[in-house]
Amino acid sequence: MNHNHYCIIMAGGIGSRFWPMSRQSRPKQFIDILGIGKTFLQMTFERYAQIVPAENILIVTAERYRDLVKEQLPSMPDENILLEPYKRNTAPCVAYATYKLYKKNPKATVIVAPADHLILGDAQFNDTMRAALKAAEQSDRLYTIGIEPTRPETNYGYIQINKAFSEKVGTHSSFQVKTFTEKPNAELAKVFLETGEFFWNSGMFIWKLQSIKDELERCLPEVTTLFHGGEDFYYTNGEAAFIRRVYEDCPAISIDYGVMEKTQKAWVFLSDFGWTDLGTWESVYEQVPKDDAANVVSAEVRMVDEVEGSVVLETNPGKLVVARGFEKMMVVDMPDVLLVCRRDDKTIKDIVTDLTVKDKIDRYL
Amino acid sequence: MNHNHYCIIMAGGIGSRFWPMSRQSRPKQFIDILGIGKTFLQMTFERYAQIVPAENILIVTAERYRDLVKEQLPSMPDENILLEPYKRNTAPCVAYATYKLYKKNPKATVIVAPADHLILGDAQFNDTMRAALKAAEQSDRLYTIGIEPTRPETNYGYIQINKAFSEKVGTHSSFQVKTFTEKPNAELAKVFLETGEFFWNSGMFIWKLQSIKDELERCLPEVTTLFHGGEDFYYTNGEAAFIRRVYEDCPAISIDYGVMEKTQKAWVFLSDFGWTDLGTWESVYEQVPKDDAANVVSAEVRMVDEVEGSVVLETNPGKLVVARGFEKMMVVDMPDVLLVCRRDDKTIKDIVTDLTVKDKIDRYL
Numbered sequence: 001m002n003h004n005h006y007c008i009i010m011a012g013g014i015g016s017r018f019w020p021m022s023r024q025s026r027p028k029q030f031i032d033i034l035g036i037g038k039t040f041l042q043m044t045f046e047r048y049a050q051i052v053p054a055e056n057i058l059i060v061t062a063e064r065y066r067d068l069v070k071e072q073l074p075s076m077p078d079e080n081i082l083l084e085p086y087k088r089n090t091a092p093c094v095a096y097a098t099y100k101l102y103k104k105n106p107k108a109t110v111i112v113a114p115a116d117h118l119i120l121g122d123a124q125f126n127d128t129m130r131a132a133l134k135a136a137e138q139s140d141r142l143y144t145i146g147i148e149p150t151r152p153e154t155n156y157g158y159i160q161i162n163k164a165f166s167e168k169v170g171t172h173s174s175f176q177v178k179t180f181t182e183k184p185n186a187e188l189a190k191v192f193l194e195t196g197e198f199f200w201n202s203g204m205f206i207w208k209l210q211s212i213k214d215e216l217e218r219c220l221p222e223v224t225t226l227f228h229g230g231e232d233f234y235y236t237n238g239e240a241a242f243i244r245r246v247y248e249d250c251p252a253i254s255i256d257y258g259v260m261e262k263t264q265k266a267w268v269f270l271s272d273f274g275w276t277d278l279g280t281w282e283s284v285y286e287q288v289p290k291d292d293a294a295n296v297v298s299a300e301v302r303m304v305d306e307v308e309g310s311v312v313l314e315t316n317p318g319k320l321v322v323a324r325g326f327e328k329m330m331v332v333d334m335p336d337v338l339l340v341c342r343r344d345d346k347t348i349k350d351i352v353t354d355l356t357v358k359d360k361i362d363r364y365l
Numbered sequence: 366m367n368h369n370h371y372c373i374i375m376a377g378g379i380g381s382r383f384w385p386m387s388r389q390s391r392p393k394q395f396i397d398i399l400g401i402g403k404t405f406l407q408m409t410f411e412r413y414a415q416i417v418p419a420e421n422i423l424i425v426t427a428e429r430y431r432d433l434v435k436e437q438l439p440s441m442p443d444e445n446i447l448l449e450p451y452k453r454n455t456a457p458c459v460a461y462a463t464y465k466l467y468k469k470n471p472k473a474t475v476i477v478a479p480a481d482h483l484i485l486g487d488a489q490f491n492d493t494m495r496a497a498l499k500a501a502e503q504s505d506r507l508y509t510i511g512i513e514p515t516r517p518e519t520n521y522g523y524i525q526i527n528k529a530f531s532e533k534v535g536t537h538s539s540f541q542v543k544t545f546t547e548k549p550n551a552e553l554a555k556v557f558l559e560t561g562e563f564f565w566n567s568g569m570f571i572w573k574l575q576s577i578k579d580e581l582e583r584c585l586p587e588v589t590t591l592f593h594g595g596e597d598f599y600y601t602n603g604e605a606a607f608i609r610r611v612y613e614d615c616p617a618i619s620i621d622y623g624v625m626e627k628t629q630k631a632w633v634f635l636s637d638f639g640w641t642d643l644g645t646w647e648s649v650y651e652q653v654p655k656d657d658a659a660n661v662v663s664a665e666v667r668m669v670d671e672v673e674g675s676v677v678l679e680t681n682p683g684k685l686v687v688a689r690g691f692e693k694m695m696v697v698d699m700p701d702v703l704l705v706c707r708r709d710d711k712t713i714k715d716i717v718t719d720l721t722v723k724d725k726i727d728r729y730l
Binding site for chain 2: 020301303312314316318319320321322323324325326329331333335336337338339340341342345347351354355364
């Protein structure tokens with residue numbers, strides 16, 4: 001493996017779509033939502049440890065999740081765990097990791113990836129990422145990974161390619177980005193699929209550290225000026241205090257909106273490995289193995305009868321679940337919260353908002 | 366109140382129809398299933414304390430429920446709590462209470478009543494029971510209370526009256542019993558209702574102690590011979606050991622089958638106070654107050670949306686229940702068991718049987 005290759009895993013999200021299983025105190029990336037014995041963070045780490053040296057993997061997360069990272073990745077050195085004191089979206093997260101790593105290795109080429117996606121097809125994925133690292137090293141382009149769509153999905157953002165500017169890297173095609181689009185409606189998603197010009201935006205990036213540093217400074221000077229002078233503090237006892245000052249003043253802005261949609265250097269690297277951001281319970285339901293009645297039942301002790309197409313997740317060890325006579329429901333039982341709803345309920349995020357804003361009850365978040 | 370009037374409350378059942386809320390360790394009579402702040406046992410005690418002196422109320426229960434009785438009825442003297450070492454159905458229960466009380470007061474007239482029924486209309490009930498006590502005192506009849514049926518109910522047993530032998534006691538009618546019948550099917554229940562000769566069998570009895578003693582000895586000598594010689598032990602330290610010997614050899618037989626269906630002295634005292642044995646979740650649902658969406662939701666903290674005609678009982682203090690998008694369901698959440706089923710599920714008893722017989726898991730019973 002190339003010692004100039006790095007991976008920055010963004011693990012600071014507090015996603016509420018998997019509430020009550022994911023909580024602010026233990027969000028999705030730190031839980032084993034698929035019941036496979038590994039959390040998303042652990043799976044993501046292991047995935048990138050096949051592509052870059054393990055000691056070159058950095059985790060950016062919120063201060064409050066430090067112990068969860070240490071617990072789930074005990075071999076991770078402290079200096080590789082970057083702690084954000086405030087939530088400022090992804091641009092400051094990328095900037096922090098970029099400036100810090102730049103002090104150590106300005107020749108680095110990095111993958112930036114979310115901690116909570118599901119990838120199926122390891123070999124294909126590894127092959128794609130290695131090719132993308134190689135392509136990024138040989139240019140100053142900012143690559144994103146575009147996934148060939150298999151259905152008119154309305155839950156993903158799309159990337160439109162510019163067919164006029166393309167490059168082959170081995171068997172892989174890459175194109176200049178024409179536009180990034182928001183989640184389309186069903187009609188538009190169908191058009192996207194038919195044109196062949198639109199790819200799912202996976203939210204994974206590959207670039208030289210120098211390339212992203214230059215573009216951050218060009219596109220987001222209001223963020224990058226805050227980081228100036230930081231090279232005296234990174235990898236020292238003063239780092240946390242410096243970062244606290246920076247983040248306090250830092251605007252919250254995404255790397256997509258702040259850089260990718262503005263830069264002329266956005267390219268997309270195409271692939272068709274199995275990918276999902278598992279953004280809804282429905283998408284988890286689709287991915288996990290189901291029993292003969294199309295159920296996903298995680299209860300240790302259970303009596304399930306005349307139940308179909310349902311998800312039953314029991315997180316209290318040894319608790320008996322008796323489920324009878326329903327279909328397409330979701331039952332999630334935690335020590336302090338019980339959720340019973342339709343499997344395709346799209347408003348779970350709103351429950352969390354209601355709890356926060358209307359009821360002002362924060363102990364269940 | 367007449368100091369020769371007594372009440373024997375039968376509180377030894379381990380009914381499984383309200384599982385998981387009722388358990389073998391705390392059956393229905395010891396829980397507040399209606400959420401009114403009192404258990405069935407407490408309600409039953411208070412009801413009869415209006416009719417007989419409180420110190421004349423006896424509770425017959427299983428040894429393992431002694432502490433529950435003491436906790437729920439702290440003023441009850443120990444000698445009034447009759448503990449059964451084994452489950453032997455109601456005939457031995459009645460025999461034990463009869464022989465014990467006979468030592469103290471052979472002139473007693475007693476009401477024998479289950480601990481777990483719901484009575485609505487206190488005044489009417491009290492009036493009926495007082496009249497029945499009076500009637501029993503003046504004869505050697507074994508009275509049962511028959512409830513005027515309001516619908517062709519298939520969950521109750523019926524009593525057919527013999528119109529040729531009747532007696533008025535104040536405003537109350539009583540008749541000789543022609544037959545006791547099992548739970549009828551829907552068609553038969555309709556016929557029962559139309560004839561006007563059939564009444565619901567409430568399972569409450571009124572008789573002189575001497576009358577039931579005589580009939581027990583006539584109908585069930587295999588039970589009563591075991592109790593001979595007991596008068597040396599009742600109200601002494603030797604009572605428990607004596608009763609243990611008796612119960613060990615005692616056949617399990619119900620007072621209905623063992624005495625009432627055999628005796629020539631069975632009479633029925635008619636009434637139409639509100640009565641239900643609350644034998645199913647559905648009957649509880651019918652009795653308790655419901656919200657605008659016809660739901661019964663007992664969770665302390667809850668977010669209920671687009672839920673109709675459902676029962677949601679959360680017994681874990683402070684646990685948040687989020688219920689959305691279902692109807693006519695039942696959700697019962699206990700620390701160790703979660704039940705989600707149709708509200709009219711008639712097979713909950715079978716779950717308990719399955720757990721016992723098939724799965725041999727006794728920790729959830």
